[in-house]
Amino acid sequence: MTSITDPNTSVRFTGAMEEIHNKQLKTYGEIIDTTTELCQSHRQFVKSALDTCLKKCKDDEILFEKIQSFKIDMQQNNELLKEKRHAISDVIAEIQQKEMQKDDVIQKIEKLKEEQIKRKRGLKNLQKARLVFQDHLGLEIRTILGKTQLVKGEKLQFVFRNINPTDQDSAYVVTMGIKEDGSYQIVSSDPALDCLPILESRLQETNNLPAFLANIRKEFISQARR
Incomplete structure (x- = not known):
């Protein structure tokens, strides 16, 4: 030791x-040294993680802004879509109204055509009556313009002669017109005939003016011989 x-x-x-x-x-x-390396490694990791987080936050902010912008665009598009729908509804309503107006105009045109046809028929009947009565029986047809409310507008007077055997020139008169629908309207007779409403009703049914005038002449002759 x-x-x-x-x-x-x-x-x-x-x-x-x-x-x-x-x-x-x-x-x-x-x-x-190991601790220093670990500290440096930790710093680098923390810095990398922080950069990643910052980048992620920035990306999230950009994404959030895009989402907000998309929401705003969507809201604006929805508003525009609503306006367009309202505009389309207005256009459709206007088209439907115009279609109804067109149908109404077409119906009125058809009604006017029918009335014109009826008037032509009435004038044709008047021509036939004139040929039958004026040429053979001395019937005179006059056009008058009524001034009273009852005979307002253009009317026709049928003046019958050769009725009264004692006075061949004595005038027997029926005044009438044509309505808008082409039907005849008896205004008056001179002298008055009690059966005039019945004869007018029959004329409305048959639209046979010559037969009506023939019946009127018969009634005037019957009344003159009483």
Whole structure:
């Protein structure tokens, strides 16, 4: 066993202590280096994570702005769509109204055509009556313009003569006109005939003016001979 008083022992002890101290310093240095590397690695990781988060936040903000812009566009498009729907509804309603007006105009035109045809028939009957009565029986047809409410407008007077045997020139008169629908309207007779409403009703049914005038002449002759 080496003596503690041996100088070599002190040197060896000191060397051993220095070696242990150096090993500890080396270990500490390695720990410090490792810790430094870990700190740098952590800083880089944190910086990378922070950059990623910042980029993600920025992307999210851009996406949110796009979503908001899309919502605004959608709302504007919906408003425009509503306006267009209202406009289309108005156009459809206007077209339907014009179609109804067109149908109404067509019906009125057809009614006017029918009335014109009836008037032509009435005038044709008047021509026939004129040929039959005026040429053969001395019937005179006059056109008059009524001034009273009862005979307002253009009317016709049928003047019969050769009725009264004692006075061949004595005039027997029937005044009548043609309504808008082409039917005949008896205004008056002179002298008055009690059966005039019946004869007018029959004329309305048959539209036979010559027969009506023949019946009127018979009634005038019958009345003159009483």
